[in-house]
Amino acid sequence: MSILNEISEKLQRGRAKEVSVLVEQALAENYSPADILNQGLIAGMNEVGEKFRRNEVFVPEVLVAARAMNAGLKILRPALISSGVKPLGKAIICTVKGDMHDIGKNLVKMMIEGQGIECIDLGVDVGPEQVVCAVRETGAKLVCLSALLTTTMTGQKEIIDALVAAGLRDRVKVMVGGAPITQQFADEIGADCYAPDAASAAIAARAFFEE
Amino acid sequence: MTNRERTLNILHYKPADRLPAVHFGYWRELLYEWAAQGKISQELAQKVRDSNAYDRELDKIIGWDYNWSHTYGASKHLYPEFEQKVIEVLPDGTKRIQNSYGVIEKVRPGVVSIPAEDDYLLKDRKAFEELYKPRMQFFPERVNYDFFRTFNEKVYEKLDVPVGISAGSILGTIRNMTSLVGLSYLIYDEDEDLLADIVDTYADMQYKCLEEVLKTGAKFDFAHYWEDVCYKGGPLISPEIFNKLCGKHYKRFNDLLRRYGIDLISLDCDGVVDKLLPIWFENGVNIMFPIEVGVWGDQFEAARKKYGPGMLGVGGMNKVALCTDKAAVDAEIERLKRLVALGGFIPCPDHRLMPGTKFELVQYYAEEIKKIKI
Known part of the structure; x- marks a missing residue:
């Protein structure tokens, strides 16, 4: 071997x-x-x-x-x-406002990093302004949003709306996931991708950067 | 029929006059919402706890028959518990708090959510031997013997609802002590016997608690475990490891319960449970609860087909319908009728009712579900 x-x-x-x-x-x-x-x-x-x-x-x-x-x-x-080896790309990840859950978010982060993608972790309870700032400052091309609760899942839409309002929506792809999230919900809020689990999130992230 | 009779009859495939309207409590924020809307008093919003007098008062206002979470038992907490204290306040106001399990949690002001686990003490054998093992022992103080010796007369006979004995938790509480990350590391780190030793020590104490309560002669209609070891993607740990660690304990706990005539044994586990179901079922658990429709889909019927009539269910009502409209509630009740027709199944919202739940729809659901004949 x-x-x-x-x-x-x-x-x-x-x-x-x-x-x-x-x-x-x-x-x-x-x-x-x-x-x-x-x-x-x-x-x-x-x-x-x-x-x-x-x-x-x-x-x-x-x-x-x-x-x-x-x-x-x-x-x-x-x-x-x-040796000048660059990451495949740069992604931002967070759990949305009002939600302190981080296990799912951390799993996705680990799996995405496992694809050679730099992952900037904004943490938990993150609001739209923080995400908009982070996209501006880091130039990340992928935003991954996690929500565990039915009461906080709407925070994903608020972030997408804020990206639109800031004129950044066309510069980033948005991936959403979490226990209550479905493909239907992802479509309704205008996300680019729904990841049902951490491994699927990593595959989708890699595919996005290899496009 | 009393609620106890109709519940026990349904779960034993015997005739009953109707379904009971059963629930599993509320998010506190929903109660505050209802109080702000003038539906209930502030006092109720603040004081409702599972099956306490305030909960029963709210049952009457809404039309529920009872809260499934109605259990009694010995104290199986760490004894003494760790001191709950603020370790640090971060610049954004987030508090790092040591909880009663010795886990450091981050709590942010104004955020209504389960706290984020930040660190924990139960990392190695030294911490187990010195900090946890002594707190996991059986002491007579864990059992309120006077209460249980007069339990039948003062509690059981006075209630018309099924009364459960708390069987505890084989792995879920230990997960609370280590966090999921810590539990994962314990499974794979060098001292491979450590996690098994922790599970065995904690289970031995809980078994003794169960036995002591049962020996008092107190009567119970069912036993109830809490685990919460699954999530949207399935079990949090491999079924093989779960079985190796926990299977034998379920078996001996449930054998003990059956020796005392308790043949209804329910287990509360959220998430997608199908990979752990055979372990629980083969070791004597026979009621799945709360059967989360949102993540597990409409799988109770499949489980019944697979495991036969011995597989009972309480739960499986998609609570999201109660945030929607009457048509959604009617559709959900129609779906539930198919499951009720299987026998041995009692609908109950598939977890605590959440903010946004409409008070009038809950009243409507409770009224309609009671119209279903068995």
Whole structure:
């Protein structure tokens, strides 16, 4: 098994320490940072995402895999920067105003980062003004909005309306998700994409940046 | 018939005069909404708790027969609980608060939501052995023996509704102590026996609590667990791991309950539960609650087909209809009639009624559901 496959395998099993050691070893053996990222870390997270989507693994397996990915990225990041490897794109993510739930949002963030996309996390209880500012300041091309409650899901529409009012709607794609969200609701509020789960969100985000 | 008789008859496939109008409480914000609209008093809005005197007063105003959440039991909390205290106030006013489980939560002023979990203490064996294990032991103080010795005369015989014994929670409360992230790490971190030790310790105490209450001779119509270990995407943890950790405990708890004549055992779990259903069912749980239509769809019928008449249900009423109009409520009642016709099923809103629920529609639903003959 190549060291890149081994990184992918260990990541899928959530072995953070071993992933760190293997990334260090791969760098020492002169593997390119881009290959370590794409064929090791991202390949492993992709596999976890697929298994999650197929209900073969569950939230804990995704969380420990993401923790392992972060451990590997921590070692790899300086090499990525010095070799000029850029993220696939930049996304903003948040839970909408009035909603403090962050597990779903964090899962989506981990899965999107696992696709090599930079994900700027605005946190929870985030209102339209904050999102508009963040889009202006960061130039992110994707906005991901989470809501867990039927009482807060309308916050997604408020953010889309604010993006329209600020003249930014054409510059970003908006993805929505969360327990009460449906495709029908996403269509009604003018979102570009509804993600039924974290793995689907990551696939859609990658597809968007590869368009 | 009393509400107790009609409920128990329906859940035992025996004749009953009609359906009972059953609910599962309210979001506090809805009660304040109704008070602001002049539908109920401010006092009721503030003081309603599941099945307390104020809840029963509101039942009468609305036309409900009773709240399913009507249980009694020993205290299964950490003993003593962790001190609830503000750890830090952040510049935006968000408070970091240590709750009674030892979890640090972020609470933001003006935000009505379940607090966000920020950190937790139960991370390793040292924390378990020193901070949690001593708090998870059985002490006689957990059981109000005087109350339960006179329970039948003072409580059970005076109520006309089914009365439950709280069976506790095998994993849900532990998830509350660790947060989902912490639970996930406990499953996979080096000390692989730690989570099993935590579950076993907590379950042993709860079993003893259950046994002590039952030994007093107090009568109960059903037992009720709370778990909440599923979400929109299915179980929060793998069914295999859940079964390995929890299956044996459900079995022994439910065997004990049945030895004391309690054959109706309900379990409250939100979300998409179908992958955990076989574990609960095979280990003695036989009433699913609240059967969230919004996320689980109309699957109770499928579960009945799969598991047979032993699979009972309370819930499954899409509460969103109560935010809409009479036509939506009528349509929902028509849909429910099909499930009621299966037998062993009692409709109940599929979780607490939420802000935006229309008072008159709830009254209308309660009135109409009682017209359904069995």
